[in-house]
Amino acid sequence: MKGLITTISFLVLGAFAAIYIGFGFERSEDDYAIDEELDGINEKIVLIFSHVVAENTPKGLAASRFANLVREKTDGWVEVQVFPNGLLYEAQEEFDALKENEVHLIAPALSEVTVHDPNWMIMDMPYLFKDEAMVRAAFDGEVGEILFESLSNQGFHGLTFWDNGFKQFTNNVRPIRKPEDVENLSMRVMPSEALIDTYQYLGASAHVYSFNEVYEILSGGTVDGTENTLSNIFSKGFYRQQEYMTVSNHSYLGYAVLMNESFWDTIPAEHQQSIEEAMKETTEWLRNHSTQLNKEMLKKLEDSEKIVIHELTEEERRAWQEHFAPLYEKYEEQIGNELFEKVRQLEKAS
Ligand code: LMR
Numbered sequence: 001m002k003g004l005i006t007t008i009s010f011l012v013l014g015a016f017a018a019i020y021i022g023f024g025f026e027r028s029e030d031d032y033a034i035d036e037e038l039d040g041i042n043e044k045i046v047l048i049f050s051h052v053v054a055e056n057t058p059k060g061l062a063a064s065r066f067a068n069l070v071r072e073k074t075d076g077w078v079e080v081q082v083f084p085n086g087l088l089y090e091a092q093e094e095f096d097a098l099k100e101n102e103v104h105l106i107a108p109a110l111s112e113v114t115v116h117d118p119n120w121m122i123m124d125m126p127y128l129f130k131d132e133a134m135v136r137a138a139f140d141g142e143v144g145e146i147l148f149e150s151l152s153n154q155g156f157h158g159l160t161f162w163d164n165g166f167k168q169f170t171n172n173v174r175p176i177r178k179p180e181d182v183e184n185l186s187m188r189v190m191p192s193e194a195l196i197d198t199y200q201y202l203g204a205s206a207h208v209y210s211f212n213e214v215y216e217i218l219s220g221g222t223v224d225g226t227e228n229t230l231s232n233i234f235s236k237g238f239y240r241q242q243e244y245m246t247v248s249n250h251s252y253l254g255y256a257v258l259m260n261e262s263f264w265d266t267i268p269a270e271h272q273q274s275i276e277e278a279m280k281e282t283t284e285w286l287r288n289h290s291t292q293l294n295k296e297m298l299k300k301l302e303d304s305e306k307i308v309i310h311e312l313t314e315e316e317r318r319a320w321q322e323h324f325a326p327l328y329e330k331y332e333e334q335i336g337n338e339l340f341e342k343v344r345q346l347e348k349a350s
Contacts, residue, residue, distance in 0.1 A: 166249035171225025
Protein backbone atom coordinates (compact mmCIF):
# COMPACT_ATOMS: atom_id res chain seq x y z
CA MET A 1 0.00 0.00 0.00
CA LYS A 2 2.79 2.43 1.09
CA GLY A 3 4.59 1.82 -2.20
CA LEU A 4 1.41 2.63 -4.16
CA ILE A 5 1.00 6.00 -2.37
CA THR A 6 4.65 6.90 -3.05
CA THR A 7 4.26 6.05 -6.73
CA ILE A 8 1.05 8.08 -7.08
CA SER A 9 2.73 11.10 -5.28
CA PHE A 10 5.69 11.01 -7.69
CA LEU A 11 3.32 10.82 -10.69
CA VAL A 12 1.26 13.84 -9.46
CA LEU A 13 4.46 15.90 -8.73
CA GLY A 14 5.87 14.95 -12.15
CA ALA A 15 2.64 16.05 -13.86
CA PHE A 16 2.72 19.48 -12.12
CA ALA A 17 6.40 19.91 -12.95
CA ALA A 18 5.79 19.08 -16.64
CA ILE A 19 2.87 21.52 -16.86
CA TYR A 20 4.83 24.26 -15.06
CA ILE A 21 7.96 23.94 -17.20
CA GLY A 22 6.25 24.58 -20.41
CA PHE A 23 3.41 22.37 -21.30
CA GLY A 24 0.79 24.50 -19.67
CA PHE A 25 1.69 27.66 -17.72
CA GLU A 26 2.26 30.67 -19.93
CA ARG A 27 4.95 32.84 -18.31
CA SER A 28 4.08 36.42 -18.84
CA GLU A 29 6.67 38.91 -19.89
CA ASP A 30 6.68 40.14 -16.30
CA ASP A 31 8.05 36.80 -15.12
CA TYR A 32 11.35 37.33 -16.99
CA ALA A 33 13.89 39.76 -15.66
CA ILE A 34 14.14 41.72 -18.93
CA ASP A 35 17.26 43.83 -18.91
CA GLU A 36 16.07 46.56 -21.24
CA GLU A 37 19.55 47.94 -21.38
CA LEU A 38 20.59 44.78 -23.23
CA ASP A 39 17.81 45.21 -25.79
CA GLY A 40 19.50 45.18 -29.20
CA ILE A 41 22.86 44.39 -27.64
CA ASN A 42 23.40 41.63 -30.21
CA GLU A 43 22.43 43.67 -33.24
CA LYS A 44 25.30 45.28 -35.17
CA ILE A 45 25.10 49.07 -35.27
CA VAL A 46 26.76 51.12 -38.04
CA LEU A 47 27.42 54.80 -37.28
CA ILE A 48 28.24 57.02 -40.26
CA PHE A 49 30.65 59.82 -39.30
CA SER A 50 30.83 62.68 -41.83
CA HIS A 51 33.35 65.52 -41.70
CA VAL A 52 34.84 68.02 -44.15
CA VAL A 53 38.58 68.07 -43.53
CA ALA A 54 41.53 66.01 -44.70
CA GLU A 55 42.46 62.84 -42.82
CA ASN A 56 45.92 64.14 -41.78
CA THR A 57 44.42 66.88 -39.62
CA PRO A 58 43.46 66.96 -35.94
CA LYS A 59 39.77 66.23 -36.68
CA GLY A 60 40.58 63.67 -39.39
CA LEU A 61 43.01 61.76 -37.16
CA ALA A 62 40.65 61.94 -34.18
CA ALA A 63 37.72 60.56 -36.19
CA SER A 64 39.80 57.55 -37.32
CA ARG A 65 41.08 56.95 -33.79
CA PHE A 66 37.56 57.15 -32.37
CA ALA A 67 36.29 54.62 -34.94
CA ASN A 68 39.01 52.13 -33.97
CA LEU A 69 38.37 52.56 -30.25
CA VAL A 70 34.61 52.04 -30.65
CA ARG A 71 35.21 48.84 -32.61
CA GLU A 72 37.56 47.54 -29.91
CA LYS A 73 35.32 48.50 -26.98
CA THR A 74 32.15 46.98 -28.46
CA ASP A 75 33.84 43.86 -29.87
CA GLY A 76 32.78 44.98 -33.31
CA TRP A 77 29.08 45.31 -32.48
CA VAL A 78 29.31 49.04 -33.23
CA GLU A 79 31.12 50.08 -36.41
CA VAL A 80 31.92 53.75 -37.11
CA GLN A 81 32.39 54.46 -40.84
CA VAL A 82 34.29 57.76 -41.34
CA PHE A 83 33.70 59.82 -44.52
CA PRO A 84 36.29 62.70 -44.57
CA ASN A 85 36.86 65.63 -46.94
CA GLY A 86 33.17 66.45 -47.33
CA LEU A 87 32.72 63.24 -49.39
CA LEU A 88 29.10 62.97 -48.22
CA TYR A 89 28.08 66.50 -47.20
CA GLU A 90 29.38 70.03 -46.74
CA ALA A 91 29.41 71.35 -43.17
CA GLN A 92 25.95 72.93 -43.17
CA GLU A 93 24.40 70.01 -45.07
CA GLU A 94 25.69 67.72 -42.28
CA PHE A 95 23.24 69.22 -39.77
CA ASP A 96 20.20 68.28 -41.89
CA ALA A 97 21.71 64.86 -42.66
CA LEU A 98 22.12 64.30 -38.92
CA LYS A 99 18.51 65.25 -38.23
CA GLU A 100 17.38 62.86 -40.98
CA ASN A 101 19.61 60.09 -39.60
CA GLU A 102 21.40 59.92 -42.94
CA VAL A 103 24.57 60.29 -40.88
CA HIS A 104 24.97 59.61 -37.16
CA LEU A 105 28.02 61.67 -36.15
CA ILE A 106 29.28 65.06 -37.30
CA ALA A 107 32.01 67.34 -35.93
CA PRO A 108 31.34 70.79 -37.38
CA ALA A 109 33.51 73.79 -36.56
CA LEU A 110 32.00 75.87 -33.74
CA SER A 111 31.40 78.69 -36.24
CA GLU A 112 29.14 76.35 -38.26
CA VAL A 113 27.07 75.63 -35.15
CA THR A 114 26.27 79.35 -34.73
CA VAL A 115 23.87 79.05 -37.70
CA HIS A 116 21.72 76.75 -35.51
CA ASP A 117 22.34 78.41 -32.13
CA PRO A 118 23.59 82.04 -31.97
CA ASN A 119 24.87 81.55 -28.41
CA TRP A 120 27.81 79.72 -29.96
CA MET A 121 29.04 82.99 -31.52
CA ILE A 122 30.90 83.66 -28.28
CA MET A 123 33.48 81.15 -29.49
CA ASP A 124 34.04 83.31 -32.59
CA MET A 125 34.99 86.43 -30.64
CA PRO A 126 38.51 87.44 -31.74
CA TYR A 127 41.18 87.35 -29.04
CA LEU A 128 38.66 86.35 -26.35
CA PHE A 129 40.71 83.26 -25.46
CA LYS A 130 44.36 83.93 -24.82
CA ASP A 131 45.59 80.35 -25.10
CA GLU A 132 44.50 76.73 -25.58
CA ALA A 133 44.33 76.11 -21.83
CA MET A 134 41.65 78.79 -21.54
CA VAL A 135 39.72 77.41 -24.52
CA ARG A 136 39.78 73.92 -22.99
CA ALA A 137 38.64 75.29 -19.64
CA ALA A 138 35.67 76.78 -21.51
CA PHE A 139 35.00 73.42 -23.24
CA ASP A 140 35.21 71.46 -19.97
CA GLY A 141 33.39 73.94 -17.75
CA GLU A 142 30.16 75.89 -17.55
CA VAL A 143 30.63 77.54 -20.97
CA GLY A 144 30.64 74.14 -22.68
CA GLU A 145 27.73 72.91 -20.56
CA ILE A 146 25.60 75.96 -21.38
CA LEU A 147 26.39 75.68 -25.10
CA PHE A 148 25.57 71.94 -25.33
CA GLU A 149 22.45 72.39 -23.19
CA SER A 150 21.29 75.18 -25.50
CA LEU A 151 22.03 73.13 -28.62
CA SER A 152 20.16 70.06 -27.32
CA ASN A 153 16.99 72.17 -27.70
CA GLN A 154 17.68 71.96 -31.46
CA GLY A 155 17.78 68.12 -31.30
CA PHE A 156 21.58 67.78 -31.33
CA HIS A 157 23.29 65.65 -28.65
CA GLY A 158 26.75 67.08 -27.85
CA LEU A 159 29.25 64.32 -27.11
CA THR A 160 32.39 66.44 -26.70
CA PHE A 161 34.47 69.33 -28.01
CA TRP A 162 37.46 68.53 -30.20
CA ASP A 163 40.46 70.77 -30.74
CA ASN A 164 42.12 72.03 -33.82
CA GLY A 165 43.89 75.29 -32.99
CA PHE A 166 44.00 79.04 -33.34
CA LYS A 167 43.25 80.57 -36.73
CA GLN A 168 45.71 82.61 -38.81
CA PHE A 169 45.17 85.17 -41.56
CA THR A 170 46.25 84.48 -45.16
CA ASN A 171 45.85 86.78 -48.17
CA ASN A 172 47.34 87.82 -51.54
CA VAL A 173 47.44 91.61 -51.13
CA ARG A 174 49.71 92.62 -48.24
CA PRO A 175 51.28 91.41 -45.01
CA ILE A 176 48.76 91.75 -42.13
CA ARG A 177 50.32 93.16 -38.95
CA LYS A 178 47.74 95.59 -37.59
CA PRO A 179 43.93 95.87 -37.88
CA GLU A 180 44.02 98.51 -40.62
CA ASP A 181 45.99 96.10 -42.85
CA VAL A 182 42.74 94.13 -43.34
CA GLU A 183 40.88 97.14 -44.75
CA ASN A 184 39.28 96.58 -48.19
CA LEU A 185 40.33 92.92 -48.33
CA SER A 186 37.73 90.34 -49.39
CA MET A 187 37.97 87.42 -46.98
CA ARG A 188 36.34 83.94 -46.98
CA VAL A 189 34.75 82.98 -43.69
CA MET A 190 32.54 80.23 -42.29
CA PRO A 191 28.80 81.09 -42.05
CA SER A 192 28.93 82.82 -38.67
CA GLU A 193 27.35 86.26 -38.28
CA ALA A 194 30.07 87.09 -35.76
CA LEU A 195 32.85 86.28 -38.27
CA ILE A 196 31.15 88.31 -41.02
CA ASP A 197 30.71 91.18 -38.58
CA THR A 198 34.33 91.02 -37.41
CA TYR A 199 35.69 91.53 -40.94
CA GLN A 200 33.16 94.24 -41.71
CA TYR A 201 34.23 95.94 -38.46
CA LEU A 202 37.81 95.82 -39.80
CA GLY A 203 36.70 97.50 -43.05
CA ALA A 204 36.93 94.30 -45.10
CA SER A 205 34.23 92.31 -46.89
CA ALA A 206 33.39 88.79 -45.68
CA HIS A 207 32.25 86.06 -48.05
CA VAL A 208 30.80 82.70 -46.98
CA TYR A 209 31.97 79.67 -48.93
CA SER A 210 32.08 76.02 -47.90
CA PHE A 211 35.42 74.52 -46.91
CA ASN A 212 35.78 72.52 -50.14
CA GLU A 213 35.31 75.70 -52.22
CA VAL A 214 38.14 77.59 -50.53
CA TYR A 215 41.06 76.35 -52.65
CA GLU A 216 39.24 77.24 -55.86
CA ILE A 217 38.14 80.74 -54.78
CA LEU A 218 41.69 81.52 -53.64
CA SER A 219 43.30 80.21 -56.83
CA GLY A 220 40.73 82.03 -58.97
CA GLY A 221 41.08 85.31 -57.07
CA THR A 222 37.40 85.36 -56.10
CA VAL A 223 38.54 86.50 -52.66
CA ASP A 224 41.84 88.01 -51.47
CA GLY A 225 42.25 85.82 -48.43
CA THR A 226 40.84 83.75 -45.62
CA GLU A 227 41.48 82.55 -42.08
CA ASN A 228 42.13 79.05 -40.86
CA THR A 229 44.33 76.86 -38.71
CA LEU A 230 47.84 75.87 -39.72
CA SER A 231 46.74 72.25 -40.25
CA ASN A 232 43.95 73.27 -42.65
CA ILE A 233 46.09 75.85 -44.46
CA PHE A 234 48.72 73.17 -45.11
CA SER A 235 46.58 70.04 -45.62
CA LYS A 236 44.28 71.76 -48.16
CA GLY A 237 47.12 73.54 -49.97
CA PHE A 238 45.82 77.08 -49.31
CA TYR A 239 49.43 78.23 -48.78
CA ARG A 240 50.14 77.54 -52.45
CA GLN A 241 47.46 80.07 -53.41
CA GLN A 242 48.33 82.81 -50.89
CA GLU A 243 51.27 85.28 -50.74
CA TYR A 244 51.13 86.18 -47.05
CA MET A 245 50.28 84.44 -43.78
CA THR A 246 50.10 86.11 -40.38
CA VAL A 247 50.40 83.89 -37.32
CA SER A 248 47.81 85.94 -35.43
CA ASN A 249 46.07 83.29 -33.30
CA HIS A 250 43.12 85.67 -33.47
CA SER A 251 40.34 83.16 -32.73
CA TYR A 252 40.02 79.46 -31.99
CA LEU A 253 38.83 76.73 -34.36
CA GLY A 254 37.29 73.94 -32.33
CA TYR A 255 34.69 71.32 -33.14
CA ALA A 256 31.45 70.09 -31.58
CA VAL A 257 31.02 66.32 -31.96
CA LEU A 258 27.28 65.80 -32.32
CA MET A 259 24.77 62.97 -32.60
CA ASN A 260 21.07 63.05 -33.27
CA GLU A 261 19.45 63.26 -29.80
CA SER A 262 16.70 60.73 -30.57
CA PHE A 263 19.07 58.30 -32.35
CA TRP A 264 21.43 58.40 -29.36
CA ASP A 265 18.54 57.24 -27.17
CA THR A 266 18.07 54.13 -29.37
CA ILE A 267 21.61 52.88 -28.71
CA PRO A 268 21.77 50.22 -25.94
CA ALA A 269 23.15 51.70 -22.73
CA GLU A 270 26.12 49.30 -22.77
CA HIS A 271 27.12 50.57 -26.23
CA GLN A 272 26.45 54.18 -25.22
CA GLN A 273 28.98 53.71 -22.41
CA SER A 274 31.57 52.28 -24.82
CA ILE A 275 31.02 55.15 -27.25
CA GLU A 276 31.39 57.74 -24.47
CA GLU A 277 34.59 56.06 -23.24
CA ALA A 278 36.01 56.00 -26.77
CA MET A 279 35.05 59.65 -27.22
CA LYS A 280 36.70 60.64 -23.91
CA GLU A 281 39.93 58.83 -24.77
CA THR A 282 39.98 60.36 -28.26
CA THR A 283 39.37 63.86 -26.93
CA GLU A 284 42.27 63.47 -24.49
CA TRP A 285 44.52 62.05 -27.21
CA LEU A 286 43.64 64.97 -29.51
CA ARG A 287 44.43 67.55 -26.83
CA ASN A 288 47.86 66.03 -26.43
CA HIS A 289 48.47 66.04 -30.19
CA SER A 290 46.63 68.96 -31.83
CA THR A 291 49.13 71.60 -30.66
CA GLN A 292 52.03 69.46 -31.87
CA LEU A 293 50.27 68.75 -35.20
CA ASN A 294 49.80 72.47 -35.86
CA LYS A 295 53.43 73.17 -34.90
CA GLU A 296 54.53 70.53 -37.42
CA MET A 297 52.35 72.14 -40.07
CA LEU A 298 53.90 75.58 -39.35
CA LYS A 299 57.35 74.04 -39.88
CA LYS A 300 56.17 72.54 -43.20
CA LEU A 301 54.75 75.92 -44.25
CA GLU A 302 58.06 77.64 -43.38
CA ASP A 303 60.08 74.99 -45.21
CA SER A 304 57.85 75.25 -48.28
CA GLU A 305 59.06 78.84 -48.89
CA LYS A 306 55.78 79.31 -50.76
CA ILE A 307 54.30 81.93 -48.42
CA VAL A 308 55.70 84.95 -46.54
CA ILE A 309 55.04 84.37 -42.83
CA HIS A 310 54.75 87.09 -40.18
CA GLU A 311 54.23 86.20 -36.52
CA LEU A 312 52.43 88.93 -34.49
CA THR A 313 54.43 90.31 -31.58
CA GLU A 314 52.79 90.50 -28.14
CA GLU A 315 52.51 94.29 -28.60
CA GLU A 316 50.82 93.85 -32.02
CA ARG A 317 48.44 91.29 -30.50
CA ARG A 318 47.46 93.72 -27.69
CA ALA A 319 46.65 96.41 -30.30
CA TRP A 320 44.25 93.96 -32.03
CA GLN A 321 42.59 93.06 -28.73
CA GLU A 322 42.03 96.73 -27.83
CA HIS A 323 40.70 97.38 -31.32
CA PHE A 324 38.00 94.72 -30.84
CA ALA A 325 36.62 96.04 -27.52
CA PRO A 326 33.44 97.53 -29.14
CA LEU A 327 32.76 94.17 -30.84
CA TYR A 328 32.81 92.38 -27.48
CA GLU A 329 30.30 94.93 -26.09
CA LYS A 330 27.99 94.42 -29.08
CA TYR A 331 27.98 90.63 -28.78
CA GLU A 332 27.69 90.62 -25.01
CA GLU A 333 24.49 92.57 -25.48
CA GLN A 334 23.32 90.22 -28.26
CA ILE A 335 24.31 86.85 -26.69
CA GLY A 336 23.80 87.88 -23.08
CA ASN A 337 26.39 88.51 -20.39
CA GLU A 338 26.19 85.07 -18.69
CA LEU A 339 28.56 83.42 -21.15
CA PHE A 340 30.86 86.45 -21.34
CA GLU A 341 30.98 86.58 -17.53
CA LYS A 342 31.96 82.88 -17.42
CA VAL A 343 34.75 83.60 -19.93
CA ARG A 344 35.96 86.57 -17.87
CA GLN A 345 36.12 84.26 -14.84
CA LEU A 346 38.25 81.86 -16.88
CA GLU A 347 40.53 84.74 -17.86
CA LYS A 348 41.03 85.68 -14.18
CA ALA A 349 41.63 82.04 -13.22
CA SER A 350 44.17 81.45 -15.99
C1 LMR B 1 36.49 75.70 -42.55
O1 LMR B 1 37.17 76.71 -42.61
O2 LMR B 1 35.37 75.56 -43.04
C2 LMR B 1 37.12 74.56 -41.80
O3 LMR B 1 37.88 75.08 -40.75
C3 LMR B 1 36.18 73.57 -41.32
C4 LMR B 1 36.79 72.55 -40.43
O4 LMR B 1 36.04 71.63 -40.14
O5 LMR B 1 37.98 72.65 -40.04
